[in-house]
Amino acid sequence: MTSLSSGVAPMPTKAQIRRQRNRKTMSVLRIVGILLITALWLLPVLWICATAFKSPGDVISLDIFFTPTLDNFAKAVGPNYQLGGRIWNSIIVTVGTLLVAIPSSTAAAYAFSRFRYPGGIVWPIGLLATQFVPAVMIIIPLFILFRSIGLLDTPIALIAVNLSVVVPYAIWMIKGFMDALPMDMEEAAMMDGASRFRALIDVVIPVAMPGIITATIFCFVVTWNEFFYALILTSNDSVTLPVSLMSARTDKGDEWEIMAVIGLTIMVPMMLISRVVQRHFLKGLTAGAVK
Amino acid sequence: MRDSALKWGLLAPAILISIAMLFYPIGRSFWYSLHDWNLTISPQLGPFIGLDNYVRLLTDDPQFWHSVWVSCVFSFFSVFTTIVVSMLMALLLQGSRQLEINVRSILVLAFAMSPALVGISWRFLLAPEFGAADAVIGWIFPRWADVPILADTSTAMVALVLVDVWHWAPYFMLTFIGALASLPQETIEAGQIDGAGRFRIFFGIVLPQLKGVLAIAILLKTIFSIKMLEQVITMTSGGPGSETSTVPHKVYETAFKFYDFGYAAAMAYFLAAAMLVLAMIYSRMLFGGQK
Incomplete structure (x- = not known):
């Protein structure tokens, strides 16, 4: 140079x-x-x-x-593997998780960013710290809980558990963007007579959009790929794509071509968004690290 | 006044989710760990036995300690290899020409792949006789041509580590690329003007400035490695024997194969204690300066 x-x-x-x-x-x-x-x-x-x-x-x-x-595709959508149903389950669980996770994380991110709570920063940090707890510890009581209230093998149980994985991260990803947003902008809006809630919707959220998008992509990738909780909580009706990979292991040996069909199905959305992932998803996870 | 309603209202959904799906199961697991409870014997919580499960764990379970050893070996090698490989990849691919961007998009795909899919794909690729990767390895290293990689005590762990590196290196590569890009260019140019070679510049100027990012990357990868479970389930099932049965896998089997919930919860808590120490180091690194 x-x-x-x-x-x-x-x-x-x-x-x-x-x-x-x-x-x-x-x-x-x-x-x-x-x-x-x-x-x-x-x-x-x-x-x-x-x-x-x-x-x-x-x-x-x-x-x-x-x-x-x-x-193989014909065989995979057939009664033995029910690929269509598995795709549908994965979509329901993923969309359901996103629909709850993103609004509630955005709200919490704003709350943590703008209000002072007794205990202060301990709460968001504590929330993040729960992610270091091994998944097996979380799932044992939840398995018992869902069993006793008849939610085993339902999408609701999977959505609930996935929330526990994505919400803590999502809050942090969005909070970073809201922290960077100067208070003045909101105050100006409130000065003009907008309520705080209106200011949040009209001013803060549009500016925090990159963080919300990052969090959405993150939640999508994690939930779509989630395997372990679904393995424990589903058995038949609500099996998602990653768990259905295991069904290609049959008594007669492994049916690798079916595994590949299911694998390809899991990968397709990731291939479509891999550019976007490169830009957003990784930035989100490392936002704290690089600083 | 409206503000205070908003203050707690915005936080409510996230609080609800984290209490129900995180704090409740974490606390409940501890309660289980103080009981002798096998689900196959009784659907209700068994008798209270105090710390007996922990005593058994610490004094009378060589298999558990074997899994601790397996986890340590796996974590050490996977962390070390992932960090070194991803740093090399970052140095190679840090440019922003079309070539580098395209290659990075391919790499991100490996990371955005479901861990279960990663595991099961490599089980297929490493299968003796018809596994494509197995054939390539046998061709390059004739010594291993006839070794059934995932069934051999000496190679199963190597495979598990390398597949984990394959899965995670792209992520840490992007972290490092981000960090490299944020380095002040002048320091490197100063080195070049002084006539320092590439290696001198990397080890003398670049690496010391990356110390913080590197420390966090190592810590994060350690946590991910200790938690890693999906690939064990899908790739090796802990075998051959129990040579790749890590602690999370041991807890998983104890809970969901033998339904020994009380004892499994105690194991999970032992694992969580180790994670807690790491989490504390992690949050100190991230937030230490903000107190």
């Missing part, structure tokens, strides 16, 4: 030649490194995607070329 050369090109010195050669090897190494990384991360995913279109015979062959078939 820092080019010191003027119009005249001087003879390169030995050191310069060596540096140039060094630079060349470095850039070759760089390209090799980038290719290697791409291969290591892309090929496994591609292989799984390809497997979804293979006949059972092709699945266990290592040939790169095969005749694609849609039979």
Whole structure:
């Protein structure tokens, strides 16, 4: 970048030649490194995607070329695997979680950002600290609770548990944006006769939108992919996509092509949003860390 | 006056969620841990036995201590490898040309994949005979050509660690890229002018400035590694034998295979105590300056 050369090109010195050669090897190494990384991360995913279109015979062959078939998809939506129903369950749980999590987190974020509570910052930190508690500890009493009130294997139970995972993070993601928003803007709105609530809706939320979007994407990714709680809480009617992966393990052996179909279904939304994820989701999780 | 209604009203949904889905189960688990309660024997809470479960855990359960050892080995290697690999990836891919952005989008996909899908995909890829990754490994390292990777005591843990690295490295790479971008460019340029080589600049100038981000990344990854459960369930089921059965997996099996809820809750609390120490370090790092 820092080019010191003027119009005249001087003879390169030995050191310069060596540096140039060094630079060349470095850039070759760089390209090799980038290719290697791409291969290591892309090929496994591609292989799984390809497997979804293979006949059972092709699945266990290592040939790169095969005749694609849609039979696996037909089989997956059939009565044994009920892919359609699983997709529907996943959508209900994800949408339900988002519909509760985002408004309640936004409200709490604003509250923590603008009001003083006895105990102060202890509460939002304590909320975040619960996320370090192992999932198995949370699920044992909830399993008993849901069993006793007949909510096992329902989307409601899954939505409730997912809320406990996403709300603490979402509050923090949104709160960061609200903290950065100067109080004056709200006060100006309130001066004009708007109630505090109106000021929140009209002034604060639009400005905090990037944080709310980040939190929404985060909640979406986490809930859509959630496996462990759903494994414990569902058995039949409310099985979600990640848990249904396990159903490809049958007595007759693993049906990998079905697993690949389900896997592909889980990945599709992630592929669609991976650009956005790169921009938002990761920023959200690291917002505290980078500061 | 309206303000105070707003103050608590906005917080109410989040409080409700966290009491019902976080604080209640956390407290309830502790209560269970003081009881001898196997769900297969009685659907009601069993007899109160004080700290007997903890005594049994600490003095009379070599299998549990084996899982503690497994968790320590897994966490140490997965944290170390993830951090080193993701730092290397960050250095390679920190640019903002189209190539780097595209490669990063591919990498993010691995991170946005459901952990269950990651585990089950690699179980397929590493399967003997027809696993694509197994074939590649056998081709590069003929020594391992005939080793059933996930069924062999010496390689199952290596595979579990590397798959975890595969899953998490993209996330920490993006964290580090963010941190690298926020470094003051002058410090690096000063090094270049002084004629320092790439390695000198990285270890002497860049790395010391990344100390804070690095510390938090290591801590976060440690917590994620200790909590990691999905890949154990989907990839190895804790096997061969119990060679990859981490503490969360042990708790999961105790609770939902043997339904020994009281004892499982005690185990979960032991794990939580370890996490608590880490969480305290974490919050001190994040919020230490704000007191």
